[in-house]
Amino acid sequence: MLEAVPTTEAYLMLSGTLFAIGLVGVIIRRNMITVLMAIELMMNAVNINLVAFSHRFASLEGQIFTIFIITVAAGEAAVGLAIIIQLYRLKSTINVDEARELNG
Amino acid sequence: MNWNDMIYILPEVILTIGASAMLLVPVTGGRGAKLSAKWMMIILLAITAGALIYCSHAVENIDQSRQLQAMFALDGFSIFFKLLFIGAIAMLVMLSEDFLAEGKYSPWEYYSLLGFALCGMMFMASGVHLITIYIGLELLSLSSYILAGFYKSELKSTEAAMKYFILGAVSSAILLYGISLIYGVCGSLNLLDIAAAMSTIVTNDALMFGIMLLGAGLCFKIAAVPFHVWTPDVYEGAPTPIAAFLSTGSKAAAFAIFARIFYTGLHDFHLEWNYVLATISALSMIIGNLAAITQDNVKRMLGYSSIAHAGYVLLGVISLNALGLRGILMYSVVYVFANLGIWATVLMLRRHQYAGERVDDFEGLSRRSPLWAFAMVIFLLSLGGIPPTAGFIGKYFLFAAAVQAGFGWLAVIAVLMSAVSMFYYLRLVVAMYLREGVEAEFAITTPLRIVAGICLVVTLALGIVPSSLIDQAVLSSSHVAAHAALTPHAGR
Numbered sequence: 015m016l017e018a019v020p021t022t023e024a025y026l027m028l029s030g031t032l033f034a035i036g037l038v039g040v041i042i043r044r045n046m047i048t049v050l051m052a053i054e055l056m057m058n059a060v061n062i063n064l065v066a067f068s069h070r071f072a073s074l075e076g077q078i079f080t081i082f083i084i085t086v087a088a089g090e091a092a093v094g095l096a097i098i099i100q101l102y103r104l105k106s107t108i109n110v111d112e113a114r115e116l117n118g
Numbered sequence: 119m120n121w122n123d124m125i126y127i128l129p130e131v132i133l134t135i136g137a138s139a140m141l142l143v144p145v146t147g148g149r150g151a152k153l154s155a156k157w158m159m160i161i162l163l164a165i166t167a168g169a170l171i172y173c174s175h176a177v178e179n180i181d182q183s184r185q186l187q188a189m190f191a192l193d194g195f196s197i198f199f200k201l202l203f204i205g206a207i208a209m210l211v212m213l214s215e216d217f218l219a220e221g222k223y224s225p226w227e228y229y230s231l232l233g234f235a236l237c238g239m240m241f242m243a244s245g246v247h248l249i250t251i252y253i254g255l256e257l258l259s260l261s262s263y264i265l266a267g268f269y270k271s272e273l274k275s276t277e278a279a280m281k282y283f284i285l286g287a288v289s290s291a292i293l294l295y296g297i298s299l300i301y302g303v304c305g306s307l308n309l310l311d312i313a314a315a316m317s318t319i320v321t322n323d324a325l326m327f328g329i330m331l332l333g334a335g336l337c338f339k340i341a342a343v344p345f346h347v348w349t350p351d352v353y354e355g356a357p358t359p360i361a362a363f364l365s366t367g368s369k370a371a372a373f374a375i376f377a378r379i380f381y382t383g384l385h386d387f388h389l390e391w392n393y394v395l396a397t398i399s400a401l402s403m404i405i406g407n408l409a410a411i412t413q414d415n416v417k418r419m420l421g422y423s424s425i426a427h428a429g430y431v432l433l434g435v436i437s438l439n440a441l442g443l444r445g446i447l448m449y450s451v452v453y454v455f456a457n458l459g460i461w462a463t464v465l466m467l468r469r470h471q472y473a474g475e476r477v478d479d480f481e482g483l484s485r486r487s488p489l490w491a492f493a494m495v496i497f498l499l500s501l502g503g504i505p506p507t508a509g510f511i512g513k514y515f516l517f518a519a520a521v522q523a524g525f526g527w528l529a530v531i532a533v534l535m536s537a538v539s540m541f542y543y544l545r546l547v548v549a550m551y552l553r554e555g556v557e558a559e560f561a562i563t564t565p566l567r568i569v570a571g572i573c574l575v576v577t578l579a580l581g582i583v584p585s586s587l588i589d590q591a592v593l594s595s596s597h598v599a600a601h602a603a604l605t606p607h608a609g610r
Binding site: 022029033056059060063064066070073076079082086093094097098101113115 | 249252263273292298
C-alpha cells in the first residue's frame with residue numbers, strides 16, 4: 015500500500031539525483047548559461063533536502079535556511095550573468111573552453 | 119530579539135550603511151566628485167574598528183550565551199579576526215590608490231565592494247550558526263567575483279572572474295549539500311547544538327558524507343589541494359590589489375570559519391575526518407611548494423605559495439588542541455602581514471596594468487632601492503618560517519600542535535616542504551641582489567611605502583618579541599577551545 019506522503023528517504027533520493035545531474039552538468043557542459051543553470055539545480059537540490067528534514071523535525075530552521083539560499087542564488091545568478099555578458103563583449107563567445115588567456 | 123541585541127552587530131551595521139552610501143556617491147553627480155573615496159573608506163574603517171572595540175567592552179558584562187539567539191558570537195576569537203580583517207582592508211585601500219588613479223574605473227564602487235566583502239568576513243568570524251557562516255561566506259564570495267573581474271575591458275581579468283565564479287559557486291553548492299546532510303542527522307544548524315547531538319550518536323554514513331562535502335567546500339575556499347586549480351589563474355588575472363586581497367584577507371576569513379566549524383561543531387567526530395584532512399594538508403604543502411618552483415610569474419608563484427600555506431594552517435585544524443587553535447590565530451596574522459608586504463613590493467614594480475610581476479622584474483632591486491629589497495627579504499623569510507621573523511613563531515606553534523596530536527609524520531613533511539619553499543623564495547632574493555637589472559621604471563609612492571613599512575615593522579617586531587601576539591592568541595582562543603573541550607549547550 016502506498017503512503018500518501020513520501021518518506022524523507024524519497025526526498026533524499028530526489029535531491030541526490032538532482033544534485034548529481036547538476037554536478038555532471040557543470041563538468042560536461044561548455045556553455046556558461048547551461049553551467050549556471052546546473053549550479054542552480056545543485057542549490058535547489060539542497061533546498062529540497064532542507065525542507066524535507068525541516069518537515070521531519072517539525073522545526074523551521076531548515077525552511078528559514080532555504081529562503082536564505084534562494085535569495086543568495088538570485089544574487090549569484092545576477093553576478094554570474096554579468097560576468098557572462100562581459101565575457102561575451104570581449105570575446106564574442108560564452109564557451110568556457112575558449113577562455114584560455116590564463117595558462118592554467 | 120530586541121534592540122539591545124543590536125549592539126552585537128553594530129560594527130557590521132555601520133559598515134553596511136557606510137558601504138551602501140559610498141555606492142550612491144557617483145549617482146549624486148558633481149557634488150560627490152570632490153570627496154576622496156580613499157579617505158571616506160579609511161574613515162569608515164576607523165569608525166567600524168572603534169565601534170567593534172566599544173561593543174566588545176559593552177558585551178563583556180552581558181551573558182555570553184544569549185548572543186542573538188546563538189547565531190552570532192562576539193567573543194575573543196571573532197574580535198581578534200575582525201580587527202585583523204579591518205587592518206588588512208585598510209592596508210588594501212592604501213595599496214589600491216595608484217591602481218585606481220591610473221585606471222578608468224570608479225573608486226567608489228571598488229571601495230564599497232571591499233566594504234561589503236569585509237562585512238561578509240566579519241560575519242564569518244562571528245558565525246556560530248551555519249546560516250550566519252554561509253551568508254557571510256557568500257557575501258565575501260560574491261564581492262570577490264566582481265572584484266576579480268574589475269578590469270572590465272581586460273580579457274584576463276574577466277576570465278579570472280569567470281573561472282573563480284564557476285568554481286566558487288559549485289563549491290558553495292557542495293558545501294551547502296554537506297550542511298543539509300549534517301542538519302538532517304543532527305537536527306540543528308547551530309554549531310553548539312550540532313556538537314551536542316554528535317556526542318550522543320554513533321558514526322553514520324549520511325553524517326560522514328555531510329562532513330566530507332562540507333570539508334570539500336571549505337577546502338575550496340582556502341585553496342587546498344585538490345580544490346586549488348583556480349588559485350594561480352585567478353591571482354594572475356585579477357588586478358594585483360585584488361590578488362593581494364584574495365590571498366590575505368579572504369583567506370584568513372576562510373581559516374577562521376574552518377577553525378570555528380571544526381573546533382566548535384565537529385570535534386567529536388575527529389577520528390573520522392582528521393586523516394582525510396591530514397592527507398589534504400600534506401598534498402597542499404607538497405604540490406603547492408613544488409609547483410611554485412617552476413613559476414616565472416610572481417603572482418602565480420604567490421598563488422602556489424598560498425596553496426602551501428593553506429596546508430600549513432590545516433595542521434592547526436587537524437591537531438585539534440589548544441596549541442593548534444593558537445597557531446591558526448597567530449599564523450593568520452603573520453601570513454597576512456608578510457603577504458601584504460610582498461604584494462606592496464610587487465605593486466612598486468608595476469609599470470603598466472600587468473607589469474612588474476615577472477621574476478626578472480626584481481633584478482637589481484637591491485641597487486635601485488636597498489630598503490625595500492631588504493624588506494622583501496624579510497617578508498620572504500617570514501613566509502619561509504626563518505627565525506628572526508614572525509613566520510617562525512606561527513609555524514612553530516602549528517608544527518608543535520601537530521606533533522602533540524600525534525601527527526609527527528605530517529610535521530616532518532611540513533618542515534621539509536618549508537625548506538623547499540625557501541628555494542623559490544630565495545630565487546627572488548638572488549634576482550634582487552646578485553643580478554644586474556635593466557633600468558626599469560619604478561613607482562614607490564607614499565601609500566605603498568606606508569603599507570610596506572607597517573608590514574616590515576610588524577613582521578620584525580612579532581618575530582623578535584612574539585610574547586604580545588602569543589598572549590593575545592591564548593586569550594582569544596580560550597573561549598572557542600573551552601567549547602571544544604566541554605561541549606556546553608548554548609542557552610537558547
